[in-house]
Amino acid sequence: MSLENLTSNYHDILANLGEDPNREGLKGTPLRAAKAMQFLCRGYEQSLEEIVNGALFQSSSDEMVIVKNIELYSLCEHHMLPFIGKAHVAYMPNGKVIGLSKIARIVDMFARRLQIQESLTRQIAEAVQSVTDAMGVAVVIEARHMCMMMRGVEKQNSSMMTSVMLGSFRESFNTRQEFLQLIGRDS
Template sequence: MGSAPVLKSLAEPDPGHSHDAAAGRPTRVQAEAAVRTLLLWAGDDPDREGLLGTPDRVVRSSGEFFAGYGVDPVGLLQRTFEETDGYDEMVVLRNIRFESYCEHHMVPIIGRAHVGYLPRHRVVGISKLARVVEAYAKRLQIQEKMSSRIANTIEQVLQPLGVAVVIEGEHQCMSTRGVHKPGVSMVTSRMLGAFQADPTTRREFLAMIGGPDRG
């Protein structure tokens, strides 16, 4: 249950992302040069002492911020367990903290994800649910797309009776620029199968994560 993420080459097409990185991914030298250009554009001197190592640090940090492009979310869920002693109630993982980045401004989205599913025949290690959230969070995106991708991947691989995903995120593109409204959270949800068709099941899930009845 605690195995490492399934890594893949960034040159391979990602089923959860339409871009093929091999079609023109810049070199590290080019990436660092781009950071130098941004520093110059900001009005600073990239050759001053405090900024000499900044291009290297930014590129290395970006490798961590966007590590999700190198993880196959489908592969994370491949190992499942059928010995459940007949357990058929919902499985819920609450308060999965994530850090992501807005694809419009490349500034952070920080929040929590809540994931639930109704097993049909098999269950997956709970750490894998958190890893799927992380795999999609560590990419450029909008929150609506992240919610759909997490739910759709769980449904595709586990084929449960239903999947529910609720994400709460604070977008720094709204809190630190533009309208400057800190403390505002955006809530998105994706309900599939029983969670979409049955209001009682949906309410039970929302009660378990401490959310209001949005049904």
């Protein structure tokens, strides 16, 4: 992402809105907005291999591992407005476990791209599955979408929930139920 091009584009956006990009309150805003967008979309510059960085460890554990309440901030690809929420990620190890922080970093890598929540949920689940070769992976995301709250239907108290269940979480009602109970959700 070219900072210079993004800055120029934000300058043009302000002008096209009828603003004077050179007025006191907006001086420097195109550059600040460009830097903010680079930060908010930094997931495009990251890869799964860099995020995991070899943090896979042999383990005889075959019990469910859950990381819950992982904060996430993303931008909806339809309006480029934020959606904010939390992810719950679980996996059933199959001979190896992943470093705890890596799950949160995987969530962030995909969230820091223009997204829809449905795709984000699947991308996280498939990434955890691919690096851990787990017997199963489950991801539940609950988020509030500014594109629905600030514009359009303007529903302030709405939230969206999505889930993806892979392997043993999809095949076994009991495994899925245990996960949902542990994260505080009913099936």
